[in-house]
Amino acid sequence: MAQIPIKRSPCAIAxxxxxxxxxxxxxxxxxxxxxxxxxxxxxxxxxxGISTNILSDRLERLQTAGVIDKSxxxxxxxxxxxxxxxxxLKLAPTLIEFGLxxxxxxDGVRMPAAVYDLAVNNRxxxxxxxxxxxxxxxxxx
Amino acid sequence: MAQIPIKRSPCAIAxxxxxxxxxxxxxxxxxxxxxxxxxxxxxxxxxxGISTNILSDRLERLQTAGVIDKSxxxxxxxxxxxxxxxxxLKLAPTLIEFGLxxxxxxDGVRMPAAVYDLAVNNRxxxxxxxxxxxxxxxxxx
DNA sequence: AAAAGTTAGTTGCATTTTGCAAGCACAACC
DNA sequence: GGTTGTGCTTGCAAAATGCAACTAACTTTT
Numbered sequence: 001m002a003q004i005p006i007k008r009s010p011c012a013i014a015x016x017x018x019x020x021x022x023x024x025x026x027x028x029x030x031x032x033x034x035x036x037x038x039x040x041x042x043x044x045x046x047x048x049g050i051s052t053n054i055l056s057d058r059l060e061r062l063q064t065a066g067v068i069d070k071s072x073x074x075x076x077x078x079x080x081x082x083x084x085x086x087x088x089l090k091l092a093p094t095l096i097e098f099g100l101x102x103x104x105x106x107d108g109v110r111m112p113a114a115v116y117d118l119a120v121n122n123r124x125x126x127x128x129x130x131x132x133x134x135x136x137x138x139x140x141x
Numbered sequence: 142m143a144q145i146p147i148k149r150s151p152c153a154i155a156x157x158x159x160x161x162x163x164x165x166x167x168x169x170x171x172x173x174x175x176x177x178x179x180x181x182x183x184x185x186x187x188x189x190g191i192s193t194n195i196l197s198d199r200l201e202r203l204q205t206a207g208v209i210d211k212s213x214x215x216x217x218x219x220x221x222x223x224x225x226x227x228x229x230l231k232l233a234p235t236l237i238e239f240g241l242x243x244x245x246x247x248d249g250v251r252m253p254a255a256v257y258d259l260a261v262n263n264r265x266x267x268x269x270x271x272x273x274x275x276x277x278x279x280x281x282x
Numbered sequence: 283a284a285a286a287g288t289t290a291g292t293t294g295c296a297t298t299t300t301g302c303a304a305g306c307a308c309a310a311c312c
Numbered sequence: 313g314g315t316t317g318t319g320c321t322t323g324c325a326a327a328a329t330g331c332a333a334c335t336a337a338c339t340t341t342t
Contacts, residue, residue, distance in 0.1 A: 008189040012243035048149040102153035
């Protein structure tokens with residue numbers, strides 16, 4: 001169990017939002033959960049246009065909260081590899097439910113077809129892939 | 142389906158975070174989902190210390206996004222009643238998964254016992270209560 | 283019916299967070 | 313050894329947030 005400073009109330013959701021309640025953190029988690037992207041540069045160019053200082057700050061916050069791990073990249077001195085911890089992997093159900101809710105609620109938004117199909121038709125397989133750190137979406141690096 | 146301006150990418154999660162990705166919005170949804178609190182003053186004193194201007198702003202944003210409705214309070218001229226829309230009610234699975242994740246991940250945080258027990262032992266009943274707008278937690282008003 | 287209290291805000295201002303551009307140290311490549 | 317790629321940090325402007333004071337409309341009290 002990660003130790004975090006309890007600021008506002010003991011409520012689980014209130015404290016979770018202290019870590020993940022902003023416009024960027026869950027997008028980082030999304031990429032680490034469902035794609036093969038795991039480097040600073042990958043996350044930087046994920047499509048929403050996060051800037052380097054914010055990405056740097058969020059990676060550090062997520063690491064402090066025990067959601068992600070940072071390790072040396074194999075075979076490249078300066079690169080690092082960012083991975084979800086076991087706790088971070090367990091955010092999958094939340095992300096999936098939230099993604100489906102957004103699709104059902106807002107016009108013109110979408111989840112990648114591969115993720116959506118599994119979320120609707122074979123939730124167990126999707127969760128198993130995530131738990132095994134097997135990317136659902138393979139993106140060019 | 143609510144029309145929202147698509148700002149960063151077509152990703153469902155990215156757009157959902159434009160509406161709900163901050164430290165307060167989901168706390169408002171939490172209160173409306175699980176308690177009998179539905180007035181401005183109730184939400185103001187929910188325990189985390191939101192200020193009136195932020196609460197006012199968030200209620201308007203959630204209303205614009207089609208997550209909540211505002212109506213005249215029966216039998217009190219100045220009061221209003223805030224309620225989740227049908228779309229808003231469907232946030233329950235996301236909130237439940239997120240709450241359970243926070244409980245399992247962070248030391249010293251908790252969900253109200255009544256909600257936690259149902260979430261773990263009888264998820265269907267919990268979802269049915271929420272869908273029927275039946276408060277799981279009755280708080281003094 | 284005047285006075286006092288509630289309710290749901292708005293306004294003004296100080297503080298904090300964010301966004302953007304530039305710069306920088308180190309590693310790898312050629 | 314010069315150039316490119318990577319993962320940052322710094323400086324500064326803009327936006328969001330937090331706090332306190334104020335207000336308009338309605339209710340209750342006297």
